[in-house]
Amino acid sequence: MELRHQVAVTLAEVAEAAGVGESTVSRVLRSHGSFSDKTRERVMAAVERLGYVPNRIAGTLASAGSRLVAFVIPSLSNIVFPDVLRGASAVLEENRHQAVFAVTDYDPQKEEALVASMLAWRPAAVVLAGCEHTEGTAKMLRASGCRIVELLDLDGEALDIAVGFSxxxxxxxxxxxxxxxxxxxxxxxxxxxxxxxxxxxxxxxxxxxxxxxxxxxxxxxxxxxxxxxxxxxxxxxxxxxxxxxxxxxxxxxxxxxxxxxxxxxxxxxxxxxxxxxxxxxxxxxxxxxxxxxxxxxTPRVATGRVAAQLIVENAPSQIVDLGFELIEGATA
Structure with missing residues (x-):
């Protein structure tokens, strides 16, 4: 399986696909200024087809120097995900990266909406749990140009970097x-x-x-x-x-x-x-x-730590299997 890191879709590419100027695309996306309903439909169709996400901060983070890392996780009540964040935060802080997170409540549609919101801030990386996402989420991530890290599951097709176990x-x-x-x-x-x-x-x-x-x-x-x-x-x-x-x-x-x-x-x-x-x-x-x-x-803290290290190193696309340990205990 070949993993590829793609560059972000640009405003110019959306304009070309819609057959309009960049300024028209900008007006449509900001819902400001004059444009026809037909023009709006063409622009929004191109946005959806290409997976373009508007940059809300006008380039202040839209560069290889972005230090924002977005975590989109299913839950905070389940200790698994705080453990992952704990492992990642230490590495990110040491390397002057800023972590932000959002919680999906295991809802794939909510994950899609949150990923769109996070991508609008042009993070250096988006970190998600698992490798199952909606088609819209996957399209946005592939078109974003940022690093994508999927955690805690290796039983599927990785978008970029995957860290965890089977x-x-x-x-x-x-x-x-x-x-x-x-x-x-x-x-x-x-x-x-x-x-x-x-x-x-x-x-x-x-x-x-x-x-x-x-x-x-x-x-x-x-x-x-x-x-x-x-x-x-x-x-x-x-x-x-x-x-x-x-x-x-x-x-x-x-x-x-x-x-x-x-x-x-x-x-x-x-x-x-x-x-x-x-x-x-x-x-x-x-x-x-x-x-x-x-x-x-399961190696939850280590999963977060390894993922963060790969992000700060801008490592190539890869799959990292950290395995797991069976504990005999006393209840079986």
Missing amino acids: NRAAGHASAEFLLTRGYRRIGYVGHDLIRDTRAGKRFKSFCETLGMHDVPLVDREIVAGASSVENGQVGLEQLLARTPALDAVYFSNDDMALGGYFHCLARGIHIPSRLALFGYNGLDIGRVTPQPLSTVR
Whole structure:
């Protein structure tokens, strides 16, 4: 796979595509001055086709010397993304770059709108989570001329630079671990798998791996809304009420798994002899529970740090696989 870093689409290119002068394009984009409806339609069609983003600061940052780095992330309530920002900010500050961020709430349309807003300030780089974006987002990013860094997922087509690990591999490793431990009646508790595409990839790979061993997933509980300790607790309670004979449960992440852990403590369900629990992310709190959580630890801080270093170095397009670590813990 060849990764290419493209130059920004210019006002002149939009003018040429629309068959008008640059001043006319400028008037249309600023909705100021005189122009016909037909001219406006031609200009806006060219803008959309080329993926042009107006420069709101008239070139003050529109250069290779821009030190603004825009992070467009899904959440701040999930510790994963603050950890990424923590790793990146140290490197950016040392190199006199300024980080700004916006939160999408896992909404791809909101991500598209936020990317457009960020690109209008001509950042040196835009950093996003995952490699699934709307067609409009991808078009704008390719046409922006800035560096694009996608984090925490290598299971897809990178636009420029990708740093992280394979979620599919993590799902596979989690299933193999539970199977090796002798568990056969396995269930799943998770959150929105459509919006959180990375969790969806782990779950799909997990189920495929079980199927390869002729051990189909027994049952699942998908809780509406974002992942949280409370949703993990509710999800496991609902799953066990419906399918009480499970011997292991795989959770979409550690937040959910900790909720399941607290449910078991409250109901006197012995872990892991009666029910095994397995999470994902390797959060600090999971290491200090009375029984350390069995999970996959991801290099979140390192992901942010490596991404920031590649940005300040203006490194060539590349894919950096930082891997992950399976933590045996004491809950499985």
